[in-house]
Amino acid sequence: MNRRKEACHCRNVTYGMIEDAVRGGADTLQAVMDATGAGRGCGKCRDFLEYLIRDIREEMEKEANHAVQ
Numbered sequence: 056m057n058r059r060k061e062a063c064h065c066r067n068v069t070y071g072m073i074e075d076a077v078r079g080g081a082d083t084l085q086a087v088m089d090a091t092g093a094g095r096g097c098g099k100c101r102d103f104l105e106y107l108i109r110d111i112r113e114e115m116e117k118e119a120n121h122a123v124q
């Protein structure tokens with residue numbers, strides 16, 4: 056993931072900021088919007104934000120499974 060890439064252009068929120076919010080416990084679109092301000096402009100990025108959140112959570116699950124084995 057390119058952490059510098061912008062996920063929300065209206066609020067200049069990067070992939071990295073979304074990732075940090077999800078890893079910090081924001082596990083829903085609403086929580087990520089509250090934590091980062093993303094999605095509060097035109098709203099067009101919201102579907103993509105949901106996809107990104109799912110992707111990051113899957114990555115975290117994989118990491119957790121690795122840690123157990």
Ligand code: FES
Nearest residue numbers: 063065096097098
């Ligand atoms: S691009 Fe995110 S609210 Fe407009």
